[in-house]
Amino acid sequence: MQLNRDDLLKAYRQMKTIRVFEERVHDEFATGDIPGFVHLYAGEEASAVGICLHLNDNDYIASTHRGHGHCIAKGCDVKGMMSEIFGRADGLCGGKGGSMHIADLSRGMMGANGIVGGGPPLVCGAALSAKTLGTGGVAIAFVGDGASNQGTTFEAMNLAKVWDLPAIFVVEDNGYAEATSSSWSVSGDAVKRAAGFDIPAQRVDGHDFFAVNEVAREAIERARSGGGPSVLHVKLNRYFGHFEGDAMTYRAPDETAKLRQEKDCLTLFRGRVSEAGLLEDAQFDEIDRDVDALIDEAVSGARAAPVPGAQDLLTDVYVSY
Amino acid sequence: MQLNRDDLLKAYRQMKTIRVFEERVHDEFATGDIPGFVHLYAGEEASAVGICLHLNDNDYIASTHRGHGHCIAKGCDVKGMMSEIFGRADGLCGGKGGSMHIADLSRGMMGANGIVGGGPPLVCGAALSAKTLGTGGVAIAFVGDGASNQGTTFEAMNLAKVWDLPAIFVVEDNGYAEATSSSWSVSGDAVKRAAGFDIPAQRVDGHDFFAVNEVAREAIERARSGGGPSVLHVKLNRYFGHFEGDAMTYRAPDETAKLRQEKDCLTLFRGRVSEAGLLEDAQFDEIDRDVDALIDEAVSGARAAPVPGAQDLLTDVYVSY
């Protein structure tokens, strides 16, 4: 473990923020007040946080339809996110994007994406910018197991290798694409596929923050030092349905309950850090309280915020008209 | 060698037909009488013929912009092809398609294709038809090294495996996509990429008819007997430019001359078959004369044939209007 206490505190705070954010969005969605399609990241926190802990605002990530976790891990404002999800004028995208399109380019967050496989090509571009402009930055595409079958993902991997880009492709394999098991839809696997492009790859247990953090460190260091692209195959699980409203009948009846009990990344993190005596219960509890308060505030703020108005409909299509 | 004399005669006749056809199209193009973009297959004959020798009219192939060789090997009418290339009304496509779109579905030839990577998805469909309708057929996509980087090619490989289709993907790696070397544009290689999908694959010297024919036999037998898809990586060379008019300055000055001398698939075939005493010079010579006569006839027929007229412009858009 190369992480200091501050790192650990930050990691825990972020993972916890994602978890509470998602559990709360789940509840708020049930009230009927959140519009549209919402895909929750709960259960997968160690991936986004384990990886993004190595990044700064110079680095870019591109996310998926399941983007809240990546946004939070990359430093997007949590209140602005919640307002966005509620479709409010003070949302990160002024209420025009919603859950599937949260972005903050000033933090290097290139957007959640409603198109499966939409992100990998974009990340080649951000990596090219970093390389051409000499920013020292890297760019990371998060894709699901489902997205790992999309042509754009393969093309981007080959391009990143041929152009020798500081790009990393993280396949977050949560076992399902909608109701379809990755054991059926993905022939071969992400590590073998990377080998097909001569790209170094690692498989990692995505419930284990420390394991993720470590393989990400290697890949990011390689990218930063001109060593080209990498692939990470992160095995993990989502706690909620594909989207809010999914009855999850394709899963085993006790599947998520068991996962929450045995594989929860937050529980594992806390246990391991406590055991090693690196942080104390009080520190965790304080973060828990902070996070609860923050999310409460985010929700009440979002609910109270004004919705966008007619004057907003026609703006932001072009920079110049 | 499992081939009998008839097979050998057929193989030689087809390879020779392709060669003479292409050399002649090259000459005719230089007269200015052939319109449009023309991509010649000369040098690569052992691939199309070595593979298609195992096929019948129940089997489908999808070809590329460099399609003449595949068409001839799959049994398309040579005169109809020549007329098509000249844009005549008696062409295989009535003059509406041209070199890049020659097709004959009645022979299982699903078309040359102007879109790089256009064929592999189509072949999944033909293989699905074969499987669903129980025809016993297989379907083969020919793609170039360049096309092997196109997303459609990867997607089709995964789909063929997931659906367990009698499909074969033949990567004809002639070293270049236009002016770009495959050593640069293709990271990894076709065999490793197939491994990424758990698809069996073989690399083969595409100048060696017998080697191609043998690996194709295995792959086609596997497909026919329900064993799913395969990939073949065929290394070969094209003798002419990317298209007619290409000055080929990206190649080494003596590159094609050397290839013609050292690696010519027809010369190798004839030498090996003669040496083994399987066919006699007279038999080869007779075929050579036949082929020359056929191509002469095809060209003079095409030149004399009427062009399509105004009545043809609006037909064939729909089956029913």
Place this chain on the structure above:
Amino acid sequence: MAKKSMRQAINEALASEMRRDPRVVIMGEDISGGMGAPGEDDAWGGPLGVTKGLMPEFGRGRVLDTPITESAFVGAAAGAAASGLRPVAELMFVDFMGVCFDQIFNQAAKFRYMFGGKAVTPLVIRTMFGAGLRAASQHSQCLYPIFTHIPGLKVVIPSSAYEAKGLLIQAIRDDDPVIFFEHKAMYDDEAEVPDEAYTIPFGEANITREGDNVTVVAFGRMVQLANQVADKLAKDGIECTVIDPRTTSPLDEDTILEEVEATGRLVIVDEASPRCNMATDISALVAQRAFGALKAPIRMVTPPHTPVPFAGDLEDLYIPKPEQIEAAIREIAA
């Protein structure tokens, strides 16, 4: 006749054609659902349950779930259509056409012409379109003008459950590539739908309402709005003819021209983005071929030239509204 939802009407059309013709297969992402998963089979029946029950009846050989790989499976459907099957592929949202358009517009649509009339490609692509579900910019588009632009494609937009069943059966029996647009906000809309199979021919517009003052042409969900507005205006003595073209390609030009000849006034209601859309297409048809009959400017009611916004109030402003249709009609009826 029973009242049925558009969801059920479409499901019945698929089931009846699959029973009738063993060459009909359907494919798409989670159209059955649960492939390789430990839970229930047929767990989804498509994201909105439209194809539910078909896998249990017809089996996995004819109800083909796919990986997320639109180019490959839409192209496979095209290739299968050209080689003996009659596939119905589901492109979940038409917004995803950008990852597979080549297989539709350069392959399937052009086979017949490029190959000199020798190909027959009985392909149907079912797809969801339209705004109203707060699904934001990448899941709310119409895009049928793009498909209408392409020679070789037929484009169908049913305006009710009844229309959906008859038009989809026609589409499956048709020998050309057809793209079939289902408005995502209409799956629960009900209409009288016969149990048995019936077809509605392509290229024959439906006149849903007759009136002497103004001709209104509308598409898909907009037909409902146009009829509502027409009912309301009738009370004020403004009588509208409402035309549902049903198919934008082929287009029943004659019916549109005849009705405009009769009323001399035309309003077109199109939920698609305003540039180069069906409203402009029909405006142009009429301005060219029924100009002499026109007594007033043509009025187009469309959304603005912006992506579809997420927030509900913005999206409601975006989508053409009855009040806008009413205003357009009143303006030229006067």
Place this chain on the structure above:
Amino acid sequence: MAKKSMRQAINEALASEMRRDPRVVIMGEDISGGMGAPGEDDAWGGPLGVTKGLMPEFGRGRVLDTPITESAFVGAAAGAAASGLRPVAELMFVDFMGVCFDQIFNQAAKFRYMFGGKAVTPLVIRTMFGAGLRAASQHSQCLYPIFTHIPGLKVVIPSSAYEAKGLLIQAIRDDDPVIFFEHKAMYDDEAEVPDEAYTIPFGEANITREGDNVTVVAFGRMVQLANQVADKLAKDGIECTVIDPRTTSPLDEDTILEEVEATGRLVIVDEASPRCNMATDISALVAQRAFGALKAPIRMVTPPHTPVPFAGDLEDLYIPKPEQIEAAIREIAA
């Protein structure tokens, strides 16, 4: 001023902007040529030599050849534009948009709106379009109506070498995603082109010819044909105003409406497929907003609703011809 070909004009525009701004990079298949190959460097300079000489001047770091992977590199250009570069990507033929359209219309075009106005995406996509080279159905399309349909894109169609240089420099300096259409039959067309950089603003139509009788709106190569025909008709006393809108999005509606107000007669010449194309778009604009001024039906001159045929005589029949333009003008001028 020297006569220069459109090829050279475009090359100069690229070179001048690359000299001016180190953030400008160009990418595409064989835009230099010879990557990894044993022969010459810069062996192609693009399939038609348009980008020749740029790699030797600016190096491989700014002139990026690509594998055949349009989704990845067009998407990379979009991502690079959103993160600090000003990329010019070459989509060799616009017909290939079907394999990469998503990155253009759902990603680049929508970033700004979806992200609430916070994204700036200075992306240019140069692409070849149009018929006339016997390149057949998959290499001869126009397709600009499809891009014009999409909010968030700007669409440019230069009608001469002079226009091409000024409009391309404008495109590269513009902060929005721009798609720049180069007619493949025009690369050798010459015009007076200044050596220095100059810009031509978007959304300002060029009136290439003035006359009182008929307004003709034409795009790209059709502008040349329209001018020829107008010259000829002037000898018969029919005086035409010819408008080259230069950009279809934004469209200079005012100039078109003003000129139609003046002449009362409108012919539109569009090389794109006839359904939902620019001819319908402009017809609709005028039928809605200048109806009162119209003295005759609008006439559209377009190809038929078919794929582009290969055989030369068929293709010549397909492409709008001067005689058709002349007939259309005469018909309504009378």
